[in-house]
Amino acid sequence: MRHFQTAAVAIAMLAAAGLTAQTGHFHPKGKPPSEHTIQVLENARAALPFADERDLEEQKRGFLAAPASKKIMAEDGHAAWDLERFGFLLDGAEFDSVHPSLVRQSRLNMNYGLYEVIPGIYQVRGFDLSNISFVRGKTGWIVFDPLVAAETARAAKALVDDHLGKLPVVAVIYSHSHADHWGGVRGIVDEADVRAGKVQIIAPRDFMEHAVAENIYAGNAMNRRMFYQYGVLLPASPYGYVGQGLGQGTASGNVGLIAPTRIVEDDIEEISVDGVRMVFQNTPNTEAPSEMNTWLPEQKALWMAENVTGVFHNIYTLRGAPVRDALAWSKYINQALYLYGRQAEVMFASHHWPRWGSERIQQVLRGQRDLYANLNNQVLHLANQGVTINEIHNVYRTPTSIAKQWYNRGYHGSPEHNSRAVINRYLGYWDDNPASLIPLSPAESAPLYVEMMGGAEKIMAKGRELYEQGEYLLAQEILNKLVYAEPKNQAAKDLLADVFEQIGYQQENPGLRNSFLAGAYELRSGIPEGATPKTAGPDMVRAMTTEMFLDFLGIRMDSRKAEGMAFTINLVTPDNGERFLIGLSNATLTNIEGFQAEDADLTLTIDRADLEDVMTGAKTLAAQIEDGTAKAEGDLGVLKQLASAMVTFELGFEIMPGTAAPAGEGRGNPFQAGRAGLKGE
Numbered sequence: 266m267r268h269f270q271t272a273a274v275a276i277a278m279l280a281a282a283g284l285t286a287q288t289g290h291f292h293p294k295g296k297p298p299s300e301h302t303i304q305v306l307e308n309a310r311a312a313l314p315f316a317d318e319r320d321l322e323e324q325k326r327g328f329l330a331a332p333a334s335k336k337i338m339a340e341d342g343h344a345a346w347d348l349e350r351f352g353f354l355l356d357g358a359e360f361d362s363v364h365p366s367l368v369r370q371s372r373l374n375m376n377y378g379l380y381e382v383i384p385g386i387y388q389v390r391g392f393d394l395s396n397i398s399f400v401r402g403k404t405g406w407i408v409f410d411p412l413v414a415a416e417t418a419r420a421a422k423a424l425v426d427d428h429l430g431k432l433p434v435v436a437v438i439y440s441h442s443h444a445d446h447w448g449g450v451r452g453i454v455d456e457a458d459v460r461a462g463k464v465q466i467i468a469p470r471d472f473m474e475h476a477v478a479e480n481i482y483a484g485n486a487m488n489r490r491m492f493y494q495y496g497v498l499l500p501a502s503p504y505g506y507v508g509q510g511l512g513q514g515t516a517s518g519n520v521g522l523i524a525p526t527r528i529v530e531d532d533i534e535e536i537s538v539d540g541v542r543m544v545f546q547n548t549p550n551t552e553a554p555s556e557m558n559t560w561l562p563e564q565k566a567l568w569m570a571e572n573v574t575g576v577f578h579n580i581y582t583l584r585g586a587p588v589r590d591a592l593a594w595s596k597y598i599n600q601a602l603y604l605y606g607r608q609a610e611v612m613f614a615s616h617h618w619p620r621w622g623s624e625r626i627q628q629v630l631r632g633q634r635d636l637y638a639n640l641n642n643q644v645l646h647l648a649n650q651g652v653t654i655n656e657i658h659n660v661y662r663t664p665t666s667i668a669k670q671w672y673n674r675g676y677h678g679s680p681e682h683n684s685r686a687v688i689n690r691y692l693g694y695w696d697d698n699p700a701s702l703i704p705l706s707p708a709e710s711a712p713l714y715v716e717m718m719g720g721a722e723k724i725m726a727k728g729r730e731l732y733e734q735g736e737y738l739l740a741q742e743i744l745n746k747l748v749y750a751e752p753k754n755q756a757a758k759d760l761l762a763d764v765f766e767q768i769g770y771q772q773e774n775p776g777l778r779n780s781f782l783a784g785a786y787e788l789r790s791g792i793p794e795g796a797t798p799k800t801a802g803p804d805m806v807r808a809m810t811t812e813m814f815l816d817f818l819g820i821r822m823d824s825r826k827a828e829g830m831a832f833t834i835n836l837v838t839p840d841n842g843e844r845f846l847i848g849l850s851n852a853t854l855t856n857i858e859g860f861q862a863e864d865a866d867l868t869l870t871i872d873r874a875d876l877e878d879v880m881t882g883a884k885t886l887a888a889q890i891e892d893g894t895a896k897a898e899g900d901l902g903v904l905k906q907l908a909s910a911m912v913t914f915e916l917g918f919e920i921m922p923g924t925a926a927p928a929g930e931g932r933g934n935p936f937q938a939g940r941a942g943l944k945g946e
């Protein structure tokens with residue numbers, strides 16, 4: 266995963282809201298689990314393979330040391346990382362408001378400190394969402410995946426220094442493009458040493474493009490959706506946030522990126538890194554669009570990046586992302602198995618704990634290979650017989666022999682949302698029923714439903730009855746309609762919240778749990794004010810291509826405000842030799858690299874390095890022109906026109922009806938043009 270920005274925002278907001286773990290429910294309207302929910306969780310407990318305790322042994326094995334504190338402070342004084350808030354998980358209690366499988370996974374993720382994988386290979390675990398791994402080279406450390414934030418990576422290196430002796434980092438390997446695998450690089454490496462050739466940075470094919478691309482175009486929507494998948498507003502509590510499956514959370518600190526000095530271009534490529542033989546296996550379009558495994562033949566150690574960890578991973582990320590390719594993923598695991606896995610004596614990865622011994626390694630590789638292949642093949646098998654995207658999650662079941670392995674459990678992906686993803690990938694969102702081809706928006710259809718059902722009182726009475734019977738999925742059907750029809754009906758929102766809460770408690774998958782509990786939270790309390798996205802750091806902006814920036818301007822422009830505008834702009838960035846032709850026509854902003862208009866309305870000349878100040882919002886283009894940093898020839902009026910159509914996206918847009926603060930400054934309605942909230946600049 267790589268959704269660092271919002272997680273950072275998340276934790277800051279949580280602190281700002283003054284929410285902390287408490288003994289009781291954190292919300293005054295919160296409910297304990299019902300007898301029905303308790304029964305569902307008891308049934309789940311009885312069906313789970315608790316006798317298999319290999320994970321518990323593997324997670325502890327090789328433990329060397331842990332720091333005294335479970336907190337890592339950021340430079341500005343806030344806690345960049347805090348495991349203390351999960352203390353309730355470790356007091357031995359069983360919880361009837363958390364799925365027993367998720368409790369188990371969260372407890373495993375609470376182990377933290379320095380571990381020996383094998384002599385010469387070490388991991389610091391539990392310092393962030395991901396692991397940081399240290400391989401001893403001839404002259405220093407080769408680091409795999411330096412965590413999310415500089416603060417946590419630095420703390421991990423300090424722990425290594427204290428217990429294994431102080432050695433320099435001589436190489437860093439980014440296993441893939443998600444930010445929890447590179448964001449902390451500045452905590453362990455000085456960029457000057459990279460420039461001087463003292464530190465090598467190795468990454469898979471197409472790394473830089475994907476490191477930033479996935480987060481830009483739909484970034485604000487993804488950040489908002491993180492409030493659901495990652496439960497940003499939920500306190501750590503048996504009634505709220507209990508972990509993220511991959512790890513206990515994401516550090517909120519300084520995210521940076523130093524560009525790789527060596528890209529692994531070939532499918533399989535061997536490089537000697539500080540005297541250590543490493544065979545890199547590119548695995549594009551698996552867990553990430555750019556990713557690679559690494560085989561260390563001398564150590565017989567297999568690094569599986571994030572392709573094989575201790576979870577059924579996401580084929581579809583609830584936060585929002587292009588759907589992944591389960592079949593390609595399975596095939597690359599199989600390739601790793603046959604090329605290296607049969608000789609490997611240890612397998613380690615960027616999340617969770619290593620596996621030792623050929624039998625265990627092969628079991629996990631085969632199990633994960635079959636998990637993704639079965640999902641892909643069986644879902645398409647059913648789709649080819651007419652099961653649709655709206656039914657598949659109720660039809661597809663992971664085979665028992667796969668599902669009874671802990672490492673295949675849905676702690677990040679789930680069979681429910683991953684099965685829908687496979688259909689989405691191959692067939693798209695439409696179920697082929699004409700009634701769902703051009704449906705009314707929910708708010709448009711809901712009033713008719715409410716009217717035909719006999720009004721709010723009848724729906725509330727039936728909703729309560731279904732709630733009492735534990736028929737939560739049926740209750741949500743009718744209450745959701747009522748909430749859409751009557752967004753101000755707080756009693757309806759509260760009852761729907763109660764329903765969501767019970768469904769949330771019943772989920773094994775933390776993304777599903779958090780989403781239901783977040784929906785309940787917002788229905789009860791509304792969206793908190795002051796939610797603002799953290800702006801991308803300077804490293805991220807530098808990594809963004811000029812084309813991406815211009816494309817994103819096209820997204821930020823409200824087409825409805827640009828009716829009738831027409832102009833062309835030549836953009837020249839002399840320091841990197843780029844030229845763009847930007848056009849506004851038909852209320853649409855386009856750009857093409859390498860071309861210039863002969864009769865452009867405006868020609869802008871600005872170094873790319875200075876344009877970056879505009880991209881971060883540190884300085885406006887107008888100010889750049891005024892002080893001579895940028896040169897403008899032609900009609901400056903077109904810039905004013907363009908600015909007048911621009912919108913700054915806000916993080917706090919409404920998801921559940923009637924949960925936004927009362928309309929006012931900065932709070933608008935994106936469904937209509939020109940309303941407050943869609944502020945031009």
Ligand SMILES: [Zn+2]
Binds near residue numbers: 266395511
């Ligand atoms: Zn990750």
